[in-house]
Amino acid sequence: MPAIDSYSAASTSVQLSCIPSDTIGIERIMLAAQGDLQRLLSTFFLRPIFVEPVYADASPRLRSASPDYPITQSRRVHLVCAGKVVCVATSTVTLTSPVAERLLLDEKFPIGQTIRKLGQSPRFSLLNAETLTVGTKRELRRTYTLETEGFSAEILEVFPDRDMFVRGEAWLLEGQPERDVPCAPVTESHVKSEWLAVSVVH
Secondary structure (H helix, E strand, O other), rough: EEEEEOOOOOOOEEEEEOOOOOOOOHHHHHOOOOOOOHHHHHHOOOOOOEEEEEEEEEEEOOOOOOOOOOEEEEEEEEEOOOOEEEEEEEEEEEEEOOHHHHHHHHHOOOOOHHHHOOOOOOEEEEEEEEEEEOOOEEEEEEEEEEEEOOOEEEEEEOOOOOHHHHHHHHHHHHOOOOOOOOOOOOHHHHHHOOOOOOEOOO
């Protein structure tokens, strides 16, 4: 269901469905992210979040994207902080405007930055959220949709180890050689990574 944000002169309330009862505050904040997950993760870890593509497969681009000629893309990326994967995002994106097509497919912006470049607030619906134990790790997952004019996406995000939200910096640096790691400022260049060439599905 859509996120329900209620405002008054004296209060703000956010209601989300299907939130697991065993989640903690910071996890619920991540589950409620609406295209700004990288920003929230960067704030949590105080480090840049890098987008590393796994694959990106698009339908044929025989003409500019439009409501009558939508272009779709299936993609998977890793969100990486200090060399560790903090989230795996698998998405199906539908583009119905040439501006959204250019931003995502030509300029290679990630989904969240594409929405920001479009300058619109997306409609957010959380379809599912769950906590799982996979091997020795506790995972957090969510499936949701983001929609705005010319752009829609259904996204599955997997946070591979919930300990990251409990232990923070200690989890991030676990197993790494001890060294002084400066806290670099986060700029647009940190979140727009070099993408693999988009392959076309015929």
